[in-house]
Amino acid sequence: MLAGALSVSACQYSANSEKQGQAQASESPPEWENPAIFDQGSLADRAYFATFTDAQKAKTGTDRDSSLYHSLNGEWHFNFVEKPAQRPMDFYKPSVDVSDWPLIPVPSNWQLEGYDHPIFVNHGYAFPVNKPYAPEYNPVGSYRRDFTVPEQWQDQRIILHFGGVDSAFYVWVNGEKLGYREDGKLPAEFDITDVVKAGNNTLAIEVYRWSDGSYLEDQDMWRMSGVLRDVFLQVAPKTQLWDFHADASLKNDYRDGELALEVEVANTRTKAQDVTLKSAVYDGDELLWEKDTSLSIDAGQTSNVELGHVFPNVSAWSAETPKLYDLWLTLSQPGEDDQIVRQPIGFRSVAIEGGQLLVNGKPILIKGVNRHEHVLSTGHVVSRESMHEDIELMKRHNINTVRAAHYPNDPYWYQLCDKYGLYVIDEANVEAHGFGFEEEGSLGNDPQFKEALLDRVRGMVERDKNHPSIISWSLGNEIGPGPTISAAYEMVKEMEDNRIVQYETREQWYKEKMTDALGWMYAGIEEIETQYLGKYPDRPFIWVEYAHIMGNSGGNLKELWDFVYEHPQVQGGSVWDWADQGLYGTNAEGKQYLAYGGDLSPEGTRNAGNGLANGLVSSDRTPFPMLKEVEKVYQNIAVEQVDQGRYRVVNRNFFKDLSYVEGTWTLLESGTQVAEGQLPALDTAPQESTELVVEKLQNYAMSPDAEYVVNFAFTQGEQEGVIPAGHKVASEQFVLQQAPAAEPLQAAKDLTVEESDSQITISSGDVAIVFDTEQGRMTSYSVAGTELVKEGLLPNFWRALTDKDYGNKLGEKAASFYKDAGAQAEVTDVSVERDAGKAIVRFQLHFASLNSDGSVTYRVGADGAVAVDYQAELSPDLPEMPRFGLKMQMPDGFDQVAWYGRGPWANYQDRKYGADLGIYHAEVIDLYTHYIRPQENGNRSDTRWLEIRNDQGVGLKIFGDPQFDFSAHHNTIADFDHPIDGPNRHAIDIVPRPLTEVTLDLRQRGVGGDNSWGATPYEPYRLLPSKQQNWQLTLQLQPLQ
The missing domain is CATH 3.20.20.80 (Glycosidases)
Structure with missing residues (x-):
């Protein structure tokens, strides 16, 4: 109907096309292997809209509420075969009994109903390529159901609508072939007025998994088939409001709305018909414009009505301000119910000017x-x-x-x-x-x-x-x-x-x-x-x-x-x-899991693994x-710090001022709120800014022993659409004063040091610490008889590889160097000394796989507190490091975590802008992020301190000097690490262990972002020994009881 559109497609079904197809059958390929045939018998494309007979239902309902809409969704009889030659040939005839066929829901993918199998392919085809031909394995689904036509429909036009059938299908009603259609993502409509009868009718379709159209459908998704969208009958008078185009744009410097309206009325009667078309535009209940048009349409013809109107001072539609008006179209004719269409319209303009995309001139x-x-x-x-x-x-x-x-x-x-x-x-x-x-x-x-x-x-x-x-x-x-x-x-x-x-x-x-x-x-x-x-x-x-x-x-x-x-x-x-x-799968033990490529198809089927998990x-x-x-990155309000107590609020919206939000500020002292306030009401215009002075922040007396952070938050004032009142739409955070250095270790008055051939034991009060001198690690850290450490601080360079790590070959480049470097470190020297109420244990280490040396020094002071200094001098010839840090295992039961750092969700050095500094609490199990393929997860960055306790409140507090990254899991790194070419791994394969493994890192490699097939994290987020050889992590451990 649109200008330039063909009213009939290149292969539109015509009265004699079926006869032509029969004549050529012996020498032509079937339709599903002929790219020149993609549409036979279906009606011309048109806009999707709902027609009502009741104005109130048109105003408040959806298409499914119309009396002219009759759903054929539900249970259909279904037959499945693997090859076209095996399909039932006469099943579409009403005389053929299909009552013993199983039932299948429509809509559905038959691959999820127990037939055939889903295949995930990213690019490349899921079948042998031989265009335009389909493969030999080409399942066919035959569907049948009956439907009833009431007597009163006999004088009506009846349209059969398929919202989407993948990939190609034939359709019959009462044994009469109506046509063929490809493209499972667009509707196919058939006029069945002359083939139905009052009472019971039989509908049959034959669906092919693959067709020549499949060569145009190589999308990055599961390849599945079936009836995917609604099937329904639309009933209307034989003189019908068939199609329309409402072009609502802006003019006069985007102030006024202009409606260009084209309406197509089709008369399929055998005689001329007089009708009246009423066109109207409302803003809510306010009538803005209406126009009556009288038409006389000859038998078998269509009539196009073109109307236009300019609306002064409209509210334009944009994603920020989705203002909709209602276009009402009412077609009236003697002896028939009115046909009523309500179409929401939005006045907006789209253009490219000056090399920029403009919406409404912006x-x-x-x-x-x-x-x-x-x-x-x-x-x-x-x-x-x-x-x-x-x-x-x-x-x-x-x-x-x-x-x-x-x-x-x-x-x-x-x-x-x-x-x-x-x-x-x-x-x-x-x-x-x-x-x-x-x-x-x-x-x-x-x-x-x-x-x-x-x-x-x-x-x-x-x-x-x-x-x-x-x-x-x-x-x-x-x-x-x-x-x-x-x-x-x-x-x-x-x-x-x-x-x-x-x-x-x-x-x-x-x-x-x-x-x-x-x-x-x-x-x-x-x-x-x-x-x-x-x-x-x-x-x-x-x-x-x-x-x-x-x-x-x-x-x-x-x-x-x-x-x-x-x-x-x-x-x-x-x-x-x-x-x-992901799709649901079930493993051999009957447990449900999220399946990806290769999980649900026969062994040897081409698949692209977890390439579907990019969400x-x-x-x-x-x-x-x-x-x-x-x-955070997409938020439409920004805050800039001008100077102490003075800030600039920037409105990044293009179409609305900031009167829709309420702003607040809070001041945190070392993570604890100590002051708060309301920002003045904002009416900052789009793309403009407003400077604010927060007097309390200008004059606040900050302690030199604390860190100060100010948070700004902007929340929705009143509900707008799906955004409720009170929802935070933007935030910003500024560190006003950095955290001071960690408190120095206090001298112990009751410190004892015992040495044997293979261990060193240091005690202070009810705290005892044991070091293994052969392995160079802590093997026990207990307080009042409760063990805090199952396996001590071990140098760690490795992480469970992420999907992007595999994509940029980090494992291939780095695994042989770093994966076991900490566990295999050689202790080259051990020294113990006492100094001013402190015991100092130093392990000199050699990392053979790195051809590099390092050391871990423990200083034990009052109350069993331990300062840890881990250093490594790495060869500049080494490849990139996944991380630089230490790891330890705590016994079962240490489940409660609190930290002052970024959170509450997982974050990394190159993905922390949306994670604010604060004090957060969680259980260890909740720090695990369930990716469909297990991998590195759960890191928290810029941590000032970390507490891990058991239910009795006993545990460890770890301070950074000044900061560190951490993760805590009831699993080891190895549990999450799995070769990309091994069997598929899933979240259900990660079984919690009776321990808590804690990683404490100076830094971890960023997760990266540009792509997943070669791009590395940006250089500031990489750990490159070629650029830096000396690495040092300083922590302080303090027992909690």
């Missing part, structure tokens, strides 16, 4: 995330409840954009984005990563798939054209460039030009324009500086994907966004990605610590 920033449609229990079948959960989490963590990766999402998702405010990059169901991007392989350069690709892009635009949240059409993902992509670009521009069109590629062999914006995936700062800045004055840079969140990652986000704020043409991007794509949230939507870093 150069917005894309604070985005990529989102696959995935639910842990139902796979690709996404409930509306789960969509609500996703949008709540996104909005509450300052995300303003979602990329529909990599296919059009369920229509309900866009309604939520319109309502609650998310910019959407809508993407066609097109990816051919497995063929590469060079001229010879690119499917963008393969003419046999051109029409199918164009059809997918066209269908997306037609279905979703009325959503203000969509600011960009994406032509697909990782297809490779070529004439087909530029043809798709031109087609969309002809269809409409009120959004940008984008496509990501770095390839330069094809020169025609394919995109309005550049967004090279995972481009680092250096690449953008050298390859983009100053070279593309007409196109903004917006990462299509960046910050690959695989496993324990999310590092250097702050650096990336500091770069964004420095360069106006770099306008953000979308993190990869939103949620892990900011887990498969069940539990937030990972990386989401808290995103929340």
Whole structure:
């Protein structure tokens, strides 16, 4: 219907197309192996909307509440075969009895209902490539159900709607073949008016797992099939409000709204019909405009109505201010109920000017995330409840954009984005990563798939054209460039030009324009500086994907966004990605776990392991610590310190002032709150700042023996959409006075030292400490008979490798040097001395695998306190270290943890901006982050002190001099460390041990962030002996009782 759109696709079913297909059957491949045939018999693409007969239901309900909507979801009879030749041939005939077939829920992935198996492939195909042919193993699902047509429907038009069937299917009603359709992420609609009868009717579909269309569906996700979205009947008069396009934009310096409305009314009667179309726009209950249009439509014809109106002084739609008006369309005709459509519309404009993406004239920033449609229990079948959960989490963590990766999402998702405010990059169901991007392989350069690709892009635009949240059409993902992509670009521009069109590629062999914006995936700062800045004055840079969140990652986000704020043409991007794509699996013991690639398919099936686990949230939507870093980096309020007690509050919003928040400040003295206050009411305009003076902070008398930190918090004043009142939308923290040096060790009056051939025992009061002189470590540290240490402070250079560590080959480079260096350290000298009420034990060490030396010195003072000084002089020829620190094991029962440092969630040196300094309490078990593949986790940075106690309050307090990183687990490092090429490991494989292993680090390697296949952490977060040879960690241990 849109300008430039074909009313009938290139392979639209026609009256004689089935006969033609029969005539050619002997010499032509089947439809599912013929890229020229992707749509037979279905109706032309149109917008998705709901039609009602009751205005109140139209106002308050969803499509499912309409009397014209009749769901066919539920239990269907189902037959499964592994090959097309095995499929039942006549099952679609009502006379064939299928009552003994098992039932399957619709919608569902049949792979999650006991048939076939899911396959996870990142790029490359899950079957042998021989385009355009499907593989020999090509399961077919045959579905049957009956439905009832009431007598009163006999004079109505009845449309059969499939929201999405993957990957290709045929459909029959009452034994009559209606057609064939590919593209499991767009609707297929069939007019069944003339093939149904009053009473019982039989619906049958035949679904193919693979088809020629599968070559266009090489997305990074589980490959599964079935009926994925709603199936329903839509009933309407035979003169029907068939389609419409509401283009709501801004004009006159973005003050006024302009509505360009095109409505298509279809008359499928055998005679002309007079109708009246009432068009109206409301703001709530206030009528802003209405227009009646009378039409006389000839039999079998359609009539298009074009209307326009300018609305002065509208409130514009944006992700920050998602103001919606209601467009009402009412079609009236004699003898029929009115057809009523309520379509929320938002006035907004999208353009590129001066090399920047502008929304409503403002150069917005894309604070985005990529989102696959995935639910842990139902796979690709996404409930509306789960969509609500996703949008709540996104909005509450300052995300303003979602990329529909990599296919059009369920229509309900866009309604939520319109309502609650998310910019959407809508993407066609097109990816051919497995063929590469060079001229010879690119499917963008393969003419046999051109029409199918164009059809997918066209269908997306037609279905979703009325959503203000969509600011960009994406032509697909990782297809490779070529004439087909530029043809798709031109087609969309002809269809409409009120959004940008984008496509990501770095390839330069094809020169025609394919995109309005550049967004090279995972481009680092250096690449953008050298390859983009100053070279593309007409196109903004917006990462299509960046910050690959695989496993324990999310590092250097702050650096990336500091770069964004420095360069106006770099306008953000979308993190990869939103949620892990785990599925439930069951192990040999019957225990349920989160499965990933290779877990659910037969041995030898191609898979990409845990490459599906790149989420900011887990498969069940539990937030990972990386989401808290995103929340902080994406926040729209910043605070800058001007001088003592004077601060600048910066409003990074583009469309609303700060009157929506309430601001507070708190002052912490060594982690404990000692003062607080309310900030004055703020009305700071968008992109402006306000200076504030906090008088109490200017005049506060700070003790020289304490550390002082001020926290600013901004909370939602009144509920807005899914953001409740009181929700913290932004925060900032400043250290006003650094922590002083640790208290010096006090002299003991009752210190005793006993030496034997293999150990040294030092006692002070009811504290006893034993050192093993052969191993060079502490073997006992007890207070009043309670053992605090099971295995003593051992030099430690190793961590359980993260997914990114594997990606950048850290293990290959470093394992032989560092993994066992501490455990295998040779004690070259032991000395004991007493000095002014202190006992000093020093172990000189040689690390053979490192060809380096080190020492650990223990100074024992009053009350059994121990100062620890660990040093190493490392060879400059060594590779990068994973960490530099000590580790120890405490006995069973030491479960209670408190610390003064960054928290409460796990953080690392390159991922700590979103973790504030404070005093936190937790149980050891809660410090474990459950990644789908176990790995290094649970670190806390910049720790001033740490306490670990048992239920009786006995334990250890550890001070840093000045700071350290720590982790505490009921498992060892080795429990989390597993070779990437070994059997899959899962969280249920991590069985808690009767101990608490504590790591105490000067520093640990950052987790990294740019990608997961080679990028290292940024240099400030790496431990490089080539740059620094002398390393030293200083701690003080104090028994607690």
